[in-house]
Each structure stands twice: as C-alpha cells, then as structure tokens.
Amino acid sequence: MKLFADEAWRTTWLYFKESKGGLWGLSFLGIVLFCVVFADLIAPFDPSLQNRSALLLPPIWTEAGHWPYILGTDAVGRDLLSRLIYGARYSMFIGFVVVSLAVIIGTLLGLLAGYYSGWLDTLIMRLMDVILAFPSLLLALGLVAVLGPGLLNAMYAIALVMLPHFVRLTRANVLSEKNRDYVIASRIVGASNRRLMFNTILPNCMAPLIVQATLSFSNAILDAAALGFLGMGAQPPLPEWGAMLAEAREFISRAWWVVTFPGLAILLTVLSINLVGDALRDALDPRMRRS
C-alpha cells in the first residue's frame, strides 16, 4: 500500500512552503544533514585528534584564538568544529532511531488498544502504566545497566521510556474518532478492521502525533546525553553533542565555548525539527489549507 501518491506529496509541499518557520527549520536541518553525510569531507580535523599545544583554545574571533581552530578546542585539545560536525551524525541518529521506534511501536499499540477495547486495551495500558510509574531516566538507566552500557542500548532504553506517551496519545485519539459517523459509514460499506484502523482512523489521529514526535526528538537527544554523562550512553571519545556538553561541564566558568557550541547545536536542531513538525502538521491537514 502506498502511503502517499506523488500528487499528495506535491500538494503537501505546496502548503508546507507557506510556513516561513517551517522553511527556516528545513534549511537548518538541511545543513545538519549535509554535515551528517559529508562529515569526512568538510571537517578540518579528526574528531578525536588531540593537540597538546592547543588546550582550551577560544574561538578564532577572540583575541587568544587562532587558525585553524575556528570554534576553538576542548580540554584535551580536540577541534570543537570537527567534533560538532561529526556529532551531528550521532545526535541525528539517536533522534531518528529513538523517535521512529517509539512512534511506530507506540502508535501500533495505541491503535490496537483504542480500537479493540477490552482485555487487550487493559493489558496494553496497564503495561504502559508500569513504565510510566518509574522516573523515566531511572528506568532508562536500569535498562542500560541490564543491557550493558553503549549508545545503541541507551537508544533502546530511551525509546521504551517514551513509548507510553505515544500509546496514550494514540489511544485517546482513536477512542474519540472510532465512534464518529464517518468510521461507521466506512464500516457499513464493508471496510475491514485493518482498513478502518490504518486507513480511516489513523490519518485523523496524526496531527498530535507529529507534534509529539518532534518534541520527543529533542528529549531523545537530551536523554541520550544524560545517559552519556552518567557513563551509560555514548562512550568517550564519541563526539556526541550531549556527551560533549557533559564533558565540558567543569570548564563552564573559564571556557564558555566548550558548552555554548554543543548546546547551541542541540538547541537549533531541536528548534528546527519543531518548526518543521508544526509546518508539516498544518500541511498534512486538509482543514488548515486555504480552499
């Protein structure tokens, strides 16, 4: 089954263009994706190459800064710009994988729970309540401790922690949509349960899911950073943005650039994704379109 025909993509783009914020976000994401793909070509240094003679060098536009360390260096003399460019890979990877896992599994479970109420609903929702009952970071920490530290395991753990939000959101929407007349009308003309769930009900529940997914993207990056900081996520010397932030924490008072640039990178990426998510939600909703 094709999710969108070419025609639908074109219309979506037509309406996406209307949103300025969405375009800005998309451009910045384009830059980040460019870094992700061509990191080897554009980064001036190897991200883990240390230079003992250039420790904590400030950015090039300050008095003490000098070429070729454009954004300065960190505490062990690694080029900050190179690390940021390579870090884009990890952060985007974490964001995409975690959010995709949580969205796909969460939507599916929520759809099943909402559509087939009864014991399946009870089972799924009580399981989600169990996950929600733990403080999210603590649960992720525990899971990683069981699975073994590492970026991939941290990602699975974060996806699991995020799952209940998607399940509940989807279920609530499905519950309110499934008894609407248009669903019954589809049923009368013979739509199967699967068609009703995925073709009739799900598209009408997508708007809040898209927004939640974009918001979760930032959370995923931050949670991964937190796990990295606790030694359970990305292991040094991986130049993951959150981990860079955590490593630089002790130098925050004498070297502002080591925390500012990774923080800025996270902020801008997250902001762009949110803007794109907003614009996408509007573009995908026929009701928001001008007739």
Place this chain on the structure above:
Amino acid sequence: MAEVLRAVNLQQVYAARQGLFQKSLSVHALNGVSFSLNAGETLAVVGESGCGKSTLARALTLIETPSAGELWLAGELVDTQKKPEAALRQRIQMVFQNPYGSLNPRKTIQQMLEEPLLLNTQLSREQRRQAVSTMMERVGLRPEFAERYPHMFSGGQRQRIAIARALMLKPQVVVLDEPVSALDLSVRAQILNLLTELQQDLGLAYVFISHDLSVVQRIADAVMVMYFGRAVEYADAKTIFSHPQHPYTQALFSATPVAEVGEKRERIHLQGEPPSPLHPPPGCPFGPRCAYVQAICRQQLPHLRTLNQAWVACVRAEAINASSLPNTSAKSLLHSHAPP
C-alpha cells in the same frame, strides 16, 4: 410492489452495569419491532429522543447485531449474527444525520465515494472514477468537485455527498437517520426533493427516521410511531395523519406547529418523562403519562392489534376514539385529535 425489507420482532438489549458488585441490568432499547417495506416506498419512524429510532437504524444496517428477531432482505433471511457479506451490504445502506461528522475530513470526495466500489467490486480505477462522477451529477454536484475535501462544502452539499456514498452500491433499501434535521429550511426542501426524485428513479425503499412530522407527512407512505423501544402505532401515512388512534400519537401530532395565523388548536400536554429503561413500569409503558390511563393499563402490556386499518398498541383505543371522534371528522389533518 415487491417487499424488500421485513423486520420480525427485532430486539436490541444492552447490559447496563450498575456498579462493581451489583448485578447488571438489561436495557431493552428495541423491544420487538416488526414492519414490512416495499420497493419504492417510504416508512417513516417517528418518536421522541431515546425511543429507539437510532437503535433501529443501527440494527437494520447491522452496525450492531440485533439481540433477537429476524431480518428479511428481498425475501432472504439475513444471518444477523454473522459479519454481513458484500451481497448484503450492497442492498442496505445508510445516510447519517450530521453531514459534518459523517464525512472523513482527510479524504477527498472521490476517495470517499469510490470506497464502496473499491471494497465490494472489481471495477478498475477508471471505471470507479467514471461511476463517481456519474453519481455526483445524479445528486446535483459538479463532478469537478471530486478532488475537494469535505470542509470545502456547505451542509446541504455534504448531505448530497453522503447520499451519493450510500447509493454507490445501488442498494435497494436506504436507512435515512434524520437526514435533514441538521440542515436549514430551504436546503431541507432541496434534499427532500432529491430523495423523492432518487426514490422514483431508482425504486429505492426508504426507512426514514425523523422527529419532524411535517417532513414525515410529506415523504412517508407508512408511519411507525415508536415509544420506549416499541411500536405504538403503525399505519399508512394517510390513515395515521387523518386519524391517529394511540394517545401518544395524538399527543405527538398535536405538538407539531402549524403555519396558520390565528389558528387555535388544542395542544395535548404530556406530563412527565419517558420511564427509565432500567426500571420499566408495569403494563403499558405510556401509562404513567397517558390522560386516559385506567387500572387495566397497568396490568397488561398492550400489543399491536388492528383497528380501523391501523395497528395500535393500546387496550383502550376504541374507548378513546369514541370519545374524541366528534372532533376529528371534519377538521384538517394535523389538529384533529384534541380530546373533548
């Protein structure tokens, strides 16, 4: 004409849970409704809110399987416990009350109208497109609108789309659940005209659910008045409008406004509310509100019986008729039934 739909003693029972440790009570939303409908005819089902009209619609279209009773479609007994098959679905379709809720906001008119064909026939994409555009013209919409979304249409146009969708499979019976009550007056007339026209051209049988008696009087061939999940009176339209026999029907008809200046007529004011379906009263369910109630009404449940070319469920119908007859003979239809 040929009979296309017959319902025999249809019942729909819901379980109402009272609490965790209490026994659940059963609610008879539909309590033994029977009727028969011929091709090209319209049966109007009237009654106040909660009388089981919409439950009847849902049972007839098998959205909910009825708890008991038989349903015959074009002479074939429908297995109500099984999931309805394509052949059956093609014969009975439905139009909903609210055209703002019955159209999927995410689908174009084309997608919505071709869904029945996609699911039930082997037509090619081009054939489906053709069928949709023919049907849109048939219900008075421009075929160019097929790629538009429902929010771009007015209420009347939306209801035309809903009618078109119901007719895509060429059904024999269409259940219309208050199809015009959400529309304003001028649009209402257009939609009613469209429905009448379609009925004549396609030989459709309508089950027309409504609480608007002026609409019913215009469109119905037969009328079934429902109260508390039962039919209290069932007769052809002319008979029932000229001479309503059940006290509830009389009260209902007297409540219909008449557009005549200075026209004074006696209005029967009903006391109280319909009884709680959880605790039905003994005997006649209308008893507690009936002006003619006597001891016998509380003792036995009245069943439909023939009386003056109509079916009436009232043990005292003859006595009531006798007392009100002088008033009814000469006057015009709607305000003929005030008790002396």
